[in-house]
Amino acid sequence: MKICGLTTPETLRAAVDAGADFVGLVAYPRSPRAVSPLRAAALLEEAGMARERPVKVVVVTVNPDDALLKGIADWIAPNFIQLHGSETPERAQQVRAITGAGIIKCIPVSGPADLEAASVWSEAADHLMFDARTPEGSSLPGGMGLSFDWTMLKGRAFARPWFLAGGLNPDNVAQALGASGAPMVDVSSGVESAPGVKEPALIAAFVEAVRATSPR
Numbered sequence: 001m002k003i004c005g006l007t008t009p010e011t012l013r014a015a016v017d018a019g020a021d022f023v024g025l026v027a028y029p030r031s032p033r034a035v036s037p038l039r040a041a042a043l044l045e046e047a048g049m050a051r052e053r054p055v056k057v058v059v060v061t062v063n064p065d066d067a068l069l070k071g072i073a074d075w076i077a078p079n080f081i082q083l084h085g086s087e088t089p090e091r092a093q094q095v096r097a098i099t100g101a102g103i104i105k106c107i108p109v110s111g112p113a114d115l116e117a118a119s120v121w122s123e124a125a126d127h128l129m130f131d132a133r134t135p136e137g138s139s140l141p142g143g144m145g146l147s148f149d150w151t152m153l154k155g156r157a158f159a160r161p162w163f164l165a166g167g168l169n170p171d172n173v174a175q176a177l178g179a180s181g182a183p184m185v186d187v188s189s190g191v192e193s194a195p196g197v198k199e200p201a202l203i204a205a206f207v208e209a210v211r212a213t214s215p216r
């Protein structure tokens with residue numbers, strides 16, 4: 001599971017200690033969870049993760065330019081770049097070459113037809129993420145606590161391992177896993193007390209709820 005949008009060493013550590021597999025740092029200036037590459041590097045250091053990383057570090061971007069990608073590679077050296085904009089597979093290959101990181105591609109979903117977009121990503125992405133499409137004119141393309149009909153994913157096969165995202169929280173994640181058959185889940189606002197303010201107790205409750213649902 002992935003806990004996204006962490007902004008403090010305490011919550012980063014809380015995610016690791018709870019047993020998250022991936023932690024997400026958002027490099028999108030308009031987000032209430034935004035951290036610069038420099039701040040992200042300091043965060044990892046303050047959380048004791050500068051050298052040894054017990055989890056995969058993901059940097060979330062939206063149509064990133066080369067300068068941002070170079071800054072991310074130099075300062076953070078993440079395991080994955082999450083592409084949350086309108087990037088093409090060709091651009092994703094460039095992102096991989098510039099950063100040396102793996103690629104998580106977000107597919108925005110409002111209806112079953114949106115799932116077809118996954119088919120072009122079998123070469124360029126390591127993982128897919130199905131996240132609720134935010135309404136036209138929204139301030140953010142993700143992290144809005146919106147969900148979609150999870151059942152449309154049930155029984156579907158995709159070329160890459162995938163995350164379910166969008167509107168998940170400790171109270172609904174068990175139902176979401178059952179309804180979608182998701183192999184991995186991602187959460188941001190569902191473990192916050194206000195936009196950008198993560199709560200360690202909610203992070204722990206989310207991880208526990210996933211653990212209690214998943215086969216060991």
Ligand SMILES: O=C(O)c1ccccc1NCC(=O)[C@H](O)[C@H](O)COP(=O)(O)O
Pocket residue numbers: 004005024026028031032033060061062084131140141142143144145146165166167168186187188189190
């Ligand atoms: O979280 C953000 O602020 C954000 C900003 C811009 C692009 C993507 C963003 N988040 C991406 C994520 O991976 C979120 O975890 C995902 O959209 C689910 O968010 P939520 O519905 O709040 O759990």
